[in-house]
Amino acid sequence: MPEGKIIKALSGFYYVKSNDKIIQCRGRGVFRKHNITPLVGDNVVFTAENDREGYIMEIKERDNELVRPPIANVDQAILIFSAKDPEFSPNLLDRFLVIIESNHIEPIIVITKIDLTNDEELQNIKRYAEIYQKIGYEVLLTSSITGDGLEAIYPYLKNKISVVAGQSGVGKSSLLNALHSDLKLETKAISKHLGRGRHTTRHVELIEIGDGLVADTPGFSSLDFIDIESDELTYYFPEMKERFADCKFRGCLHDKEPKCAIKEAVENGEIEQFRYNHYLMFLKEILQRKPRY
Template sequence: MEGIIVKGIGGFYYVKINNEIFECKARGKFRKDGLSPIVGDRVKITLDKGKGAIEKIYERKNELVRPLVSNITQAFVVFAMKNPDINLDLLNKFLLQCEIKDIKAVVCFNKIDLIDSYEEHEAVKMIKKAGYEYIFLNAKNSIGLEEVRGKLKGNITVFCGPSGVGKSTILNNIVGKDVMQTGEISEKLKRGKHTTRHSELVEVCEGFVVDTPGFSSINLTIESKEDLKDYFPEFWDYEHQCKFNGCLHYKEPGCIVKRAVEEEKIDENRYKFYTRTLEEVINGGKNKW
């Protein structure tokens, strides 16, 4: 049978198949191969007298370290309009991490009640021009949360963003504390107060949500200067129009991307972030945040 690991704790893995959850152990062969099952893994299991065994872990689309989870398809990148103010470079680093990990990013602008004319904020204009989806939220008053819920179907979703922006408030509203405290898994996992806590996938609106806020800091390495431009979706339409093949959209003459920046078709803040990041990669050989 095939299913998805929704929780792992104390060497036990809880695999959801249709509407049932099976407690499983991993075969020893995975340890020999240096591979451990993690939440989000698609797996094949067998059952013997009601005890499950994980026989195969299917190839992962991606993997995050904090939280430790695989096969994420969507990230709600949460930033507050105020308290704390938006750091454009940090927002772009979160978007870059999503692109590198092949995760669809949806930007959530929370605390819209704290500023006037929030739709005219430079961060909002930047995101619009870059082509990312975005949602305006006032999570404390449940404004915009239905739009968030509407995007959960068919996805494994993580919430991420810097500290203090309201990730936990949004997550608790979406998942609901009653959902997180009940269910077949929670009953099985009452093994003592010292049990190690791992992330869990909670089923909401026909999708899965990681039940802890995701990465609040950036930890990724860019090895190749040639790869960086591929992580900026607004560059893609211009990719083969530049004068030189393999144009880095940096100092080369006849660069159509640079012309698009001058014509305000590509956001200048995004382009400046790109060139600064490119310079760090060139000067350091690789870029690690």
């Protein structure tokens, strides 16, 4: 049977690209029975009576998967955050980074709309960019309007499957339109009443941009640490992970324990206070999470 990759999921149909053809497929009933949902990015085996319609018969083993946005086999996540309108949120960025790190996906931070900032605001954004770069993350400052920084994105896309994710209204679709002028993805202005973006992307789809595949995804504004345990959280803060072995007590959560290397690094300015504060906030959420049965 032929094999291919799901490049779009919409209204119960899965569009499978095999060679140069795209076949509209449905999933087998056994998937629903076993609570399995095919995802964009899945490598699948399918059967087709013609060159237009078919059924997905098997889903190949996944390298990784995300819940929100629902996508599999991602090489890297391009996290889009705006410098302004909506305001840059380090807290939300750190939430994204933890989720991406926990799925062993390489994150790239892209800050858009730098054209909207004044000198003071731009310097503040650059300060955050330097902090995240020092931790080890790639950070790019861009504008879809002026084109600043866009050329620097293309090398990261080459031969990769990238998921583009971020808060609603930060300019994900505008950025993709700027990178690929033929896309003409729908964009909308920020809601002044709500103070956040309106959803313009309603499904996940892999799009050919540069020499890679990029997934445009529905925007969202919150993330839950459903599959992360309290003793794992440290590993998803790189600057804490590298100091974890220096803590006096095994299984240190870097909260109330004495002689904690992480807390000492915060006091010495080696770890940013805001990052540690976010860690404590996320840890509290995980500890207060209702147990799953």
